[in-house]
Amino acid sequence: MGSRSWRSRAARHKTRIWAALVLVVVLFWLWRGHLYQAARQAPEAEKNSQSPDRQEITVQVTQLSASDYQPQHLVQGQFQAERELVVRARTDGVVEQLAELGQTLVEGERLLTLSLDDRQAALSRAEAEQKLNAAELKAAERLSQKGLLADTELLMRRAAAAAANAALAEARLALDYSRPTAPFAGTVNARHIETGDYVRTGDSLLMLVNDNTLTLSGFVPQQKVAGLTTGLPVTATALDGRTLSGTLSFVAAAADSDTRSFAVEARFDNPQGLRLAGASAELTIHLPARLAHRLSPALLALDEQGRTGVHLVDEQNRLQLVPVTLLAITPDEAWVTGLPEQARVVTRGAGFITPGEVVAVQELRE
Numbered sequence: 321m322g323s324r325s326w327r328s329r330a331a332r333h334k335t336r337i338w339a340a341l342v343l344v345v346v347l348f349w350l351w352r353g354h355l356y357q358a359a360r361q362a363p364e365a366e367k368n369s370q371s372p373d374r375q376e377i378t379v380q381v382t383q384l385s386a387s388d389y390q391p392q393h394l395v396q397g398q399f400q401a402e403r404e405l406v407v408r409a410r411t412d413g414v415v416e417q418l419a420e421l422g423q424t425l426v427e428g429e430r431l432l433t434l435s436l437d438d439r440q441a442a443l444s445r446a447e448a449e450q451k452l453n454a455a456e457l458k459a460a461e462r463l464s465q466k467g468l469l470a471d472t473e474l475l476m477r478r479a480a481a482a483a484a485n486a487a488l489a490e491a492r493l494a495l496d497y498s499r500p501t502a503p504f505a506g507t508v509n510a511r512h513i514e515t516g517d518y519v520r521t522g523d524s525l526l527m528l529v530n531d532n533t534l535t536l537s538g539f540v541p542q543q544k545v546a547g548l549t550t551g552l553p554v555t556a557t558a559l560d561g562r563t564l565s566g567t568l569s570f571v572a573a574a575a576d577s578d579t580r581s582f583a584v585e586a587r588f589d590n591p592q593g594l595r596l597a598g599a600s601a602e603l604t605i606h607l608p609a610r611l612a613h614r615l616s617p618a619l620l621a622l623d624e625q626g627r628t629g630v631h632l633v634d635e636q637n638r639l640q641l642v643p644v645t646l647l648a649i650t651p652d653e654a655w656v657t658g659l660p661e662q663a664r665v666v667t668r669g670a671g672f673i674t675p676g677e678v679v680a681v682q683e684l685r686e
Contacts, residue, residue: 378680379669381633386661389612391647393548395584395603397538399556399596402587403504403530406512407431409519411439411497418515419526425502432525434498439491446484446491453477453484506530531597534564534588538603539581545571547607554586555604558596564588568605611661612647617654619665620646630656631670632663633681639666641675 413434419425460477463469510527513519536556540548552568566588575582586603590596615630621641623629629641644658659665664681673679 376678376680377669377673378682379633379639379673380667380682380684381664382667382684384613384615384659384663384665386611386613386659386663388609389614389647389655390609391547391607393540393544393605393607395538395540395605397536397556397601397603399558399599399601400535400537401529401531401597402533402535403506403528404509404597405503405506405528407500407525407528409434409497409521409523409525410500411494412520413437413498413518415513415515415517415519418511418513419508421508421511423508425506425508425528427502427505429502431500431502431508431528434519436495436498439495439498443488443491443495446488450481450484450488453481457481500525502528504528504530529597531590531593531595534590534596535569535585536566536588536601536603537583537585539576539579540571540584540605542575542580542582545575545582548582548584548605552608553606555606556586556588556601557604558599558601562594562596564590564594564596610657612655612657613644613659613663613665614653614655615665617649617651619667620644620654620656621670628656630659630663631666631675632659633666633679634664637678637681639670639673639675639677639679 411434413436415432416435417430417433419431425431457477457480460469460474464471464474506528507530508526509529512524512526519525536554548568548571550568550571554566554568556564556566566586568584569587570583570585572583584603584605586605613630619630621629621631623641623643627643628646629643632640632642634640642659644656647655647657649655667684669679
């Protein structure tokens with residue numbers, strides 16, 4: 321009896337139960353759709369971001385002042401003596417006397433002596449012929465003035481006298497070539513012959529070096545040559561730590577076709593005679609000083625165009641991203657130009673704000 325009663329009630333409520341289940345499923349489906357839409361779509365932005373009711377974000381700002389910065393270019397190069405010469409033979413002969421290796425000579429001092437052979441006799445003969453032809457020319461000129469000598473004969477005498485003068489000059493040069501002298505003051509740095517050797521015209525005799533002035537040559541990349549001019553101060557540092565101060569003496573007008581870099585050369589006085597010729601060194605070229613700001617590399621940012629910039633706060637406390645030119649950078653500091661001489665640089669909080677927004681400022685001392 322009881323069992324039939326329960327079955328009868330269940331049959332009467334079956335329709336209501338199914339209706340309730342369908343309602344629950346529909347509500348659950350609508351709820352899931354709302355969540356999915358919220359995940360896919362961002363909330364609508366506020367129509368007035370500068371509303372008086374909006375709370376301003378606080379950023380930390382420090383006042384930076386521009387100061388003198390002297391850019392530098394570093395160039396690897398090699399020292400050379402300003403004057404270096406390999407003396408070559410200008411006539412044939414046997415070496416009879418030779419300057420010692422390492423000997424210091426003054427300008428005009430004899431370097432070596434070659435055998436005279438017949439050069440002295442040739443000089444004496446040329447001197448005698450020159451005197452004879454000079455006397456014959458004078459006599460011919462006197463006769464020509466009196467009309468007793470034909471013009472062609474006078475011309476022949478003049479030609480003979482000129483030939484005799486040339487032969488005498490040649491004989492004197494041949495004798496001088498056998499006694500070569502130092503063209504400048506310097507030190508004998510190498511000898512290519514020894515006493516008793518027979519040398520011919522063009523043979524290397526010895527090397528003469530004057531290192532009272534040194535030059536340092538190197539190459540500068542094409543992107544760094546724009547500001548280089550002769551006369552700029554430079555410093556050279558040798559591998560052993562010794563330094564010399566000088567000036568930039570040469571900047572090439574055209575780049576090397578292979579490396580696309582420009583040759584430069586600097587001059588240094590070397591009154592102490594430091595033995596640096598031929599040694600490698602680092603050349604520091606000091607460019608003219610300019611106003612720039614020194615700041616932490618962490619404060620550098622990129623704008624939408626990919627340019628390097630720095631976040632500032634203007635007089636209206638609006639955030640600005642100002643493009644700058646990077647002059648130098650290390651892990652500890654960066655030097656930039658393009659900022660106002662007195663700049664309110666944001667040190668913290670700029671990453672959360674769009675440029676142009678008004679911010680609350682917390683001033684920090686540098």
